[in-house]
Amino acid sequence: MIAAFSGGTLIFYAYRLYVGFEFETPVLNHGYVPIIFLIPGSMQYTIEQFLSLEPIPLGGLKRLYPTFFVILLLLFLEWKFPHLLLQSMNQSFAGAPFSIPEMISAIGCVYWVGTFVWMIYQYRMILYRNPNKEAKLGVQVLGMILKGNITFASFIFFSTYFRWHTGIYFTAGLATLMAVVAFIGTEINHELFKDILPGLRQSYRTSRILNLDLEKLQKDLDYYLKVECIYREEDLNLASLSEKLGIKDYQLSEYINAYLGINFNRLINECRISEVCRLLEEEPKANLLSLAYQVGFNSKANFNLAFKAFKKVSPSEYAKSVGRG
Template sequence: MLLCVAGLLRPERTAGFKILSLLSFCVSIQFLYVYFLLKGIYFEPSFLNHLHIPLAWFLGPGMYSLYSVTVREEKFSTFERSFYFPGIGLSILFPIIHLVLPQSFQAHPIDYFEQGSTSWLDLLLVGAYTSNLVYYSAIVWQTRRSFQWDRLKRDSGARLLLYIVIGSGSATLVLVLAYLFRDIHLLFASVLGTVVYAVTGYLAQIYLPEVFREIGPSMRDAYRNSRLEGIDTEDLENRLDNLMSKEKIYLQEDLSLTILSSQLDIKPYQLSEFLSQIKGTNFSKFVNGYRVAEAVRILEKENGANILSVAYRSGFNSKATFNLAFKSIQGVSPREFLRKTKVS
């Protein structure tokens, strides 16, 4: 809970800190409810005894969002926002259902373990923890290159990442098993283990901050490499060169990352990563390089060429975009370049 408050009070208003605050709050509520369960503490109205269930549905999406903004360095997409719908929906529905069917919340959480009964609330909670494992597995799969033995031996950031993944995944798995086997001792062990894990991580962050700073680069490198996994980059480079140099696909005004990637039979994110990792550029700069080279060829060949006409013939869809791209590459505007060409 303190981490949640600290995240909200920090001067940085980044998405990462907001997500971390959300996760800290949700985890704190899970701990409190396990304590209430073990102590037999209950509240009125009765739906308050089960509010940890909607919040459990935020943990997996929150972890994935934190990974997305810190490692993939991407903004929230509409698709990623949909991950939060179950948690938001249940948070809204619980008080409404209580007003209509108050008896739906009469079962106590401890009944699942002591009486062997199963309510719809228990199924929702097990579903939440199971879905969280799916999100954690997705993160592991996308960063699996970090866990190769050679990398683990030389990269302390990768080793710490493995510790975090094993710790959070194991705690969630034990929680699922506790409910599957109706074992309250496993439930207690899971909570105790998570507390020890969190405290150990906190102390390590204080005394070994330089190791924690290595996690980001390690994960980013692993993520980027995994995006190009299975792709013959040499063949891709040859096919891309053929499309640009021979077929001159860059002359299409509406050429986009999606269109070009479909021509190469790869995903847009793979083409973007190829251009970034192999070519050291991005899609816009890459295409504009060819378009400006085409414009230079026309300007040198045709005396008195119309600037706007050259822009459209080179693949640009506006004169302003053409002037900006031309000057950034050639160092002078198209008109100045044309003037120099005439003088020479």
């Protein structure tokens, strides 16, 4: 709703410029200034609501603090230096020097662009290195929203700087679109996006590992699996391995799922079965159950089930084939 309100307010101020209407109270003529600071935080909050599987706490609205600061600043200027707010938008676009509110709005546009450039960087794993093909349409929509906001803020900045009326009206049209999309997204519970949200949300979960050095993580994982052979530990689990790697268990799980294409249990069982096969090639008549316990399996049933899942034959059948070979 905040994003929809912001877009609607910018439309109103663009219309004021078009018809030449001015308020008698000077500070009201510059109501668009805090809105420029409001949009980045509100859109960021709205996008996180779209992507997250869990409710975003209201603490996330701390991004709106710059808006409150600008409102207080304008009220202070109205109280102490009202002459600084007397210049109207029409006077500005008629060639008057840049006013204090215009300078503040320019800073707001830079803040706006910076926020969404940061979000593109923050979601770069989703946008540019996304292994989830089902999220393709959702990724395109997300990219359009992020880049659209950068375009929107840039148009406001340059239209104000060059006194370009058409640019302001164009941004008003974009604001209309933004307001409609924001209203649809918040009022009808994402119905428009119900087909693209699941894949996009999964990609968002995966993106929580984007702050990790993935190359180092893979090297460390290879070390523990191929050198230390940590899979031989019978009680090995996701939490204990992630602790050794120095990351959270959900990060390790998401890395294995997204970049290795399997889950944790399958990865460990694959390592165990590979070693059993290697040992059988060295000694085809070795005791299968002893080998199973040696590589980390805790029961014969689990060993047989895992072995057949990987090799499509039972351990005994595999041992016989190796012996014949």
